[in-house]
Amino acid sequence: MPLWQIDIYPAESEIDREGERTREEIHELGLSDAASVVFAKSFLIQGELDQSQVENVAQRLLADSVTERTVVGQAGSVQLSTAPSSAKAGVQLVNVLPKPGVMDPVAASTIGAARDLGFDVDAVRTMRKYWISGVDDDTFDSICRRALSNDSIEQVVAGPLEMEQLDVGAAYDFSLTRVPIRSLSDDELETLSREGQLYLTLVEMQNIRDHFVKLDRDPTDIELESVAQTWSEHCSHKTLAGRIHYRGVGADGSPGTDERQYDNMLKETIFAATQSIRKQLEDQDWCVSVFKDNAGVVTFDDQFHACFKVETHNHPSALEPYGGANTGIGGVIRDPMGTGLGAKPVCNTDVFCFAPPDTPADSLPPGVLHPRRVIKGVVAGVRDYGNRMGIPTVNGAVYFDKRYLGNPLVYAGNVGMIPVGMEEKEVKPGDLIVSLGGRTGRDGIHGATFSSAELTSESESLSGGAVQIGNAITEKMVLDVLIQARDRGLYNAVTDCGAGGFSSAVGEMGEELGAEVWLEKAPLKYDGLSYTEIWISEAQERMVLAVPRENWEQLEALCDSEGVEAAILGEFKPTGNLHLTYHGQTVGELSMEFLHDGRPPVIRDAVYDPPAQQPLELPQSADAQQQQETVLAILSSLNVASKHWVIRQYDHEVQGGSVVKPLVGPLCDGPSDAAVVKPLLTSKRGLVISCGMNPHYGDFDTYHMAASAIDEAMRNAVAVGADPSKIAILDNFCWGYTDRPETLGSLVRAAIACQDMAIALGTPFISGKDSLNNEFSYMDASDEKQTISIPPSLLISAMGQIDDVATAVTMDAKEVGNAVILIGKTKDELGGSHYCLVNDQQGGQVPTVDTDLAKATFAAVHECISAGLIRSCHDLSEGGLAIAATEMAMAGGLGISLDLQAAEPTADDQLGDLTMLFSESNSRFLAEVQPEAVQSVLQIFQQKGVPAAQVGTIAEDRQVQVLRGQRELLNLSTDAAKAAWQKPLDW
Secondary structure, X not given: OOEEEEEEEEOOOOOOHHHHHHHHHHHHOOOOOOOEEEEEEXXXXXXXXXXHHHHHHHHHHHOOOOOEEEEEEEOOOOOOOOOOOOOOOOEEEEXXXXXXXXXXXXXXXXHHHHHHOOOOEEEEEEEEEEEEEOOOHHHHHXXXXXXXXXXXXXXXXXXXXXXXXXXXXXXXXXXXXXXOHHHOOHHHHHHHHHHOOOOOOHHHHHHHHHHHHHHOOOOEHHHHHHHHXXXXXXXXXXXXXXXXXXXXXXXXXXXXXXXXXXXXXXXXXXXXXHHHHHHHHHHHOOEEEOOOOOOEEEEOOOOEEEEEEEEEOHHHHHHOHHHHHHHHHHHHHHHHHOOOOOOEEEEEEEEEEEOOOOOOHHHOOOOOOOHHHHHHHHHHHHHHHHHHHOOOEEEEEEEEXXXXXXXXXXXXXXXXXXXXXOOOOOOOOOOEEEEEEOOEOOOOOOHHHHOOOOEEXXXXXXXXXXXXXXXXXXXXXXXXXXXXXXHOOOOOEEEEOOOOOHHHHHHHHOOXXXXXXXXXXXXXXXXXXXXXXXXXXXXOOEEEEEEOHHHHHHHHHHHHHHOOOEEEEEEEOOOOEEEEEEOOEEEEEEEHHHHHHOOOOOEEEXXXXXXXXXXXXXXXXXXXXXXHHHHHHHHOOOOOOOOHHHHOOOOOOOOOOEEEOOEEOOOOOEEOOOEEEOOOOOOOOEEEEEEEOOHHHHHOOHHHHHHHHHHHHHHHHHHHOOOHHHOEEEEEEEOXXXXXXXXXXXXXXXXXXXXXXXXXXXXXXXXXXXEOOOEEEEEOOOXXXXXXXXXXXXXXXXXXXXXXXXXXXXXXXXXXOOEEEEEOOEOOOOXXXXXXXXXXXXXXXXXXXXXXXXXXXHHHHHHHHHOOOOOEEEEOOOOHHHHHHHHHHHHHOOEEEEEHHHHHHHEOOOOOHHHHHHOOOOOOEEEEEOHHHHHHHHHHHHHOOOOEEEEEXXXXXXXXXXXXXXXXXXXXXXXXXHHHHHOOOOO
């Protein structure tokens, strides 16, 4: 069968933009300043086609006739007329292709489109071609590895491509494999766990061995894999749900005096807080479904509930940033789709944690991608999936710390709407097990177990199969079918096919009943998959449904009409067992009881005493020039600087419900506190999405880090108009290696803070996720093991509600002459602040939360916003008062004038100038109020016992001026401030 190659390159009048971008990236990575690059994108097409037909495909489907030119020929014979000849000295050609078995969405779409046009296309692979000149051989090799390709998913062929046919898989020769586990010693069990990528503990492996000794047989490979997937940290959260003996600092600060015993730490902290709140709400309980489905569900109106889930996809994103983030957002979109009987996704949120992009390339440990490359890949992955599915990305954040070098964090979230009455599901005996959506391939093998392990310098080559590549178009088609099938009542239950693939999806759905699965029935991307690979593959865009037999024909017809593939994989049977067959032969049989309840409890010791507080030495005095330099330094620090480069790549307008955008103000360039979305266009009600995270505070005390994250998420939501009495929150713990008692202790202390804060504020957790073992190990030049552990990182995501989106406010200053009111208590809390970070100062008190004051403050702010008394509102967080005021002024294109002397009634006694300006005390806001409303606003705060004072006015001169009585502390141009704020990530 002929193999054709189509090369596409810019027309003669066009710039080789991809070549220029690649050259810049090579320079940014520090690989070469002299490299020259010429680029072409290519397609390898196999099929019964002649030259004219291939040219037709190229012109009609693959190239833009105005801006691009094509060259078509037999594979291996094509040379680009505008590219430098690789025969010339110093010019080297490199071809980059997806490895066989890696999902190639563009190739899949090309096959479908070509067949729709009537062309007999058998297989397609995409390819990128680069001609590199101006570098030596060693530099060329480095460029190929670090700038042009990713070994996890791509293969590199230097020189002309010599290929006669595309590898699309060979037929699988069935052979049942048994693992002789009963005869293995403890050392051999540990070796099997590690080398088999099961990543189970010795105790768990011993438990499996003992179970099969009782059965008097050895497990098959698929049985062992099923147990490993189900028992993985990623799927079972066994550490946080395990038995923990905790000893930590007492309420009075005494080391080791807080001693607690948990049988299930998550259940007794996070879950317990929600249960306590729901009891207090009684008949006003607005939680619908919490901690039992793919997403948490709360009431919205009489017709719809709202659901919310945030996931992590850290380890895959460390290996392949684009694919990891791409499938991270794709996977979390499927969570609401698989909640109840299926929710319609309405918006996305994402939070990223990276190492600084200016990290020197020669300082990278082996096996680590450059942070700049990780950043660009992750952002592109989330962008492409969300945009292509037509789901707006409306909120998020980006954090930087050098400790994220080996483990970037990728949090992705999705909000969905589900009709009232469809929040529950029940698998019934006799229901068919139906796979809906994408086909199964080798992508994602061992994804769940891999995500539960520590990364090392070998992870890239060892676990490349754990990375998946998504296809958003397929998932959009699946969503369309799913919603129609839901509304027609064609299935009894649904779940997404995520971590663990069919093994987890079918195993969870059939836990209370039993299931029989016919593995040969699964639609495959290509031949050659073993029965075990079919079962544990995490290939994307798949849902599993429980369908009554009488509804199958209707569902099949619906799927055919929408071009979505559906297949019967088996049947749910009341046997209590998971029975797996392949072409009629049993390949695995496990009791659901052992699979889900047979894991031995994880028993851990946890110890945590925060470091002793160190005094913070502040300058006795500082003039306006010094304050100006500090403000500009904070604004231009990576954690505060504008993220517009990220935001503007996302579509936040699609579906037409975005009210408060990620960037606000007259020029749409101010940092919004939260997003407001109108999920039902026929209703005035809105959802408010926000987040809070302060990783650096964890270096001082993880209790106060967690409390501050919850406070920040809450005040961000309240700042735009959310009702604080109906805000639901989600926890996402990303931590290091929790086998160490002190590391686990820091996590337990954070969970205790979550419990305390949630109960005090009346804010329930409705869902969550953890990602542990986020450490990276490698051998240095001295052959010594080095480990990089992430800082304790707790993301709190909040979903609030607003009765009428027309009452929402934004943070940009609105009108000259309006009063500025400072709300909340300012304390001597500069520990971990951005003032200290940019000035390289240690010590100080980390911000704490006064829960009674926080609750009263949030209620008072909401009352004022609901009454239309506040024109703009901005929370005080990174950088404190000075940064919040500057951001309000520059976002509104106006100026602001403040007097700290007027602010003294809202602060602790005798606070210095620097503390007043830069303290990051929690539960504080700056509000803009019209002059005639000032007294009404102040009266509301006074009645609720909340400190508040008029501290200044909105000015016209585009200056930020801060006085303390007669002394000028700051005088800064908002134009200079905006330039400093936008520059660092203005890529």
